[in-house]
Amino acid sequence: MNSSAVSSSPASASASGAAAVSRPLPLAGIRVVEFSHMVMGPTCGMVLADLGADVIKVEPVDGDRTRHLLGAGAGFFPMFNRNKKSVAIDLRHAQGLEVALRLAGTADVVVQNFKPGVMAKYGLDHAALARLNPGLVYVNHTGFLPGPYEHRTALDEVVQMMGGLAYMTGRPGDPLRAGTSVNDIMGGMFGAIGAMAALMQRSVTGRGQEIDSALFENNVFLVGQHMMQYAVTGQPAAPMPDRISSWAVYDVFSVKDGGQIFLAAVSDAQWTTFCDAMGYADLKADPALALNNDRVRARPTLLPELRRRLAEHTAQELSAVFERHGLPFAPISRPEELFDDPHLQATGGLAEITLPDGERAGQTARTTLLPLRMGGERMGVRLDPPTLGQHTQELLAGLGYTPEQTQALRAASAIA
Numbered sequence: 001m002n003s004s005a006v007s008s009s010p011a012s013a014s015a016s017g018a019a020a021v022s023r024p025l026p027l028a029g030i031r032v033v034e035f036s037h038m039v040m041g042p043t044c045g046m047v048l049a050d051l052g053a054d055v056i057k058v059e060p061v062d063g064d065r066t067r068h069l070l071g072a073g074a075g076f077f078p079m080f081n082r083n084k085k086s087v088a089i090d091l092r093h094a095q096g097l098e099v100a101l102r103l104a105g106t107a108d109v110v111v112q113n114f115k116p117g118v119m120a121k122y123g124l125d126h127a128a129l130a131r132l133n134p135g136l137v138y139v140n141h142t143g144f145l146p147g148p149y150e151h152r153t154a155l156d157e158v159v160q161m162m163g164g165l166a167y168m169t170g171r172p173g174d175p176l177r178a179g180t181s182v183n184d185i186m187g188g189m190f191g192a193i194g195a196m197a198a199l200m201q202r203s204v205t206g207r208g209q210e211i212d213s214a215l216f217e218n219n220v221f222l223v224g225q226h227m228m229q230y231a232v233t234g235q236p237a238a239p240m241p242d243r244i245s246s247w248a249v250y251d252v253f254s255v256k257d258g259g260q261i262f263l264a265a266v267s268d269a270q271w272t273t274f275c276d277a278m279g280y281a282d283l284k285a286d287p288a289l290a291l292n293n294d295r296v297r298a299r300p301t302l303l304p305e306l307r308r309r310l311a312e313h314t315a316q317e318l319s320a321v322f323e324r325h326g327l328p329f330a331p332i333s334r335p336e337e338l339f340d341d342p343h344l345q346a347t348g349g350l351a352e353i354t355l356p357d358g359e360r361a362g363q364t365a366r367t368t369l370l371p372l373r374m375g376g377e378r379m380g381v382r383l384d385p386p387t388l389g390q391h392t393q394e395l396l397a398g399l400g401y402t403p404e405q406t407q408a409l410r411a412a413s414a415i416a
Contacts, residue, residue, distance in 0.1 A: 005339045006355075007364040023375065025052025030199065032056065033107040034084070035100075035124065037064050039156075039181045040141040040215065041113030042080035043188025048109065048195060049083035050370050050379040056395060057084045058100060060091075061416035063388040067357040078355055079367060080188075081385045087396075088389035088416035091122050096414035102399050104129055109195050113141035116151060126210040136208040137198040139191045145214045154215045156183045163219035168226060171241045187218045248295030248302055249274060252332065259315035264328035268292055277325045280309070339366060347378075354384040389416045 030053040034045040042057075049055035057064075066076040087103070090096040104110055104124060112119050119125040126138035143154020152158075160166040160177045170176030194211035202208055220227075226237035238244065245251070249265040265274040268291060275284035289295050295302060310318065315331060322329035333341075344350050350366040370379045392415055396406045409415045 005336065005365060006360060007352075023377075025379070026374070027052040027196075030054065030108045031106055032109040032111060032195075033058060033104050035110070035112040035114065035119065036141070037113065038066060039076055039080060039184035040187045040213075041111050041191075042066075042076075043185050044111050044113075044139060044141060044191035044195070044213070045084060045188075046080050046082060047189060047192035047370065048111075049383075053109070055084040056103065056391070057081060057086050057386065058103070059086055059088045059388060061088045061096075061389075061413060063088070063357075067388070074358075077357065078353060078365065078385045082353055082367065082381050083383045084386060085383070085391035085395065086386035086389055087392045090414050090416075091124075093412065093414040095409055095412060097122055099396065099399070099401075099409065099415060100124060103395065105132055106399070107133075107136065108199065109137045109139065111139045111141070111191065111195070115153070116142065130208065130210075134207055135202055137195050137202065137211065138208065139195050139211040139213065141187060141191050142212060142214045144216045145212055149216065156181050156215060159183055159216045159219040163216055164223040164226065165219050168223060168237065168239055170239055172239055182222065183215045183218045186222070187213050187215050190218060245296065245299065247292060248289075248299055249306065251303065253307055253310045253318075255311055255318060256314045260332045261315040261318050262330040262332065263310070263318065263322065266292075266328065270327060271295065273325050274327055277321050277327065278309070348380075349378070351378075351381045353381055356385045356387045392416065 027048060030048070032045060032048050032053045032055040034041060034055055034057045036042050036045060036057070045055045045057065064077060064081075066073060069076060087099075089100050089103075091100055101123065110124075110126075110129060112124075120128070126136070126140070129138065130136050142150070143152060143159070144150045157166075157177045160169075160183065161175060165182075166175035166177050169178050191211060191213035194213060198209050198211055229235075229237050247264065247266045249263060249271070251264075252260055252262050254260050265271045271289075271292070272284060275281065283289055289298060289302065313321075319329055319331060321327075338344060339350065341349075349369060349371075351369050352364050353367050355361055355363050355365055367381070369381075372379070392410075393403075393406055396409070396415070397403075401409070406415070
């Protein structure tokens with residue numbers, strides 16, 4: 001890991017992350033009770049929490065399993081559970097279930113992402129809770145919206161394969177999932193959008209409603225541009241590595257000293273600027289390359305020539321030239337290199353948290369914030385990702401449980 005990614009010095013919640021916003025956050029005063037795990041539901045809760053909601057994460061007494069995942073899942077819990085409080089409850093225990101029901105009764109929003117039927121088994125589904133609180137906004141995160149597929153078990157990779165995204169990402173004959181949990185994360189975002197819209201509507205009608213956000217439908221939304229391409233042209237979209245580019249210069253180039261860089265010139269004006277910047281007067285003067293569509297048709301011969309010429313320069317040299325002339329370019333970066341990205345550092349795009357679990361528990365790490373500003377300010381970290389049951393005592397006291405009652409529940413293993 002990048003040496004600047006993790007620090008051994010502890011960080012307090014008040015000091016963590018970007019500077020705290022100097023005004024009330026937009027969802028201040030909204031309580032969210034989150035029954036979720038993995039990525040999709042926690043993303044929804046995180047978005048609402050970052051925007052100021054009081055988000056309470058209900059975990060089993062042995063903890064959300066993502067606290068201890070290895071490999072690609074190791075970052076799930078600390079990434080998607082900041083700005084939340086944790087209460088640990090055994091829903092299978094009658095007394096634990098009573099705590100969960102009382103807690104859900106205080107919510108403006110309930111978020112869940114378990115298999116169909118699980119919440120109903122505990123009386124924590126929308127139908128049951130809405131009878132107690134007609135103003136409740138209830139957000140389901142599922143694999144599929146109601147229909148023939150709704151009882152299938154879905155994962156991000158499953159819907160990428162069946163929904164055309166893996167086909168579009170990989171090379172022909174080699175479907176490849178996208179390099180992050182795109183459907184889980186976006187599905188959670190759409191859940192949060194639905195929740196906020198429902199809260200706005202509740203302010204008019206006084207009534208809540210049930211929201212459904214699904215992985216498969218999210219994936220279909222992502223590939224909708226390729227579906228529409230077929231509807232418009234009658235030609236199936238080719239996988240991205242094999243697509244017919246709309247622009248002649250729009251590719252990754254291998255350059256001097258083993259470097260790689262993405263370079264683009266997506267208009268006739270940018271082509272002229274590119275030729276002037278690189279000293280390619282002969283290409284600029286070639287009438288067969290004057291217009292974009294001419295250059296696209298000439299790609300089989302133009303690209304090899306550009307690759308030969310550009311290979312004489314390093315990626316750093318080309319970055320400087322393209323930045324100076326306002327041309328699109330991008331270094332090929334790895335995720336761990338972004339900890340040292342000067343733009344992210346200068347704009348407050350990374351915030352410190354204290355890791356709650358694992359071998360590095362108690363150490364600080366930097367996490368990425370929501371990619372937006374409100375009133376010129378980033379949405380920062382108010383609470384570190386919680387340790388298991390960190391707020392159980394506090395939250396039960398708010399529900400009217402005495403310390404003795406809470407201790408008895410803990411002794412009965414109904415809570416942790």
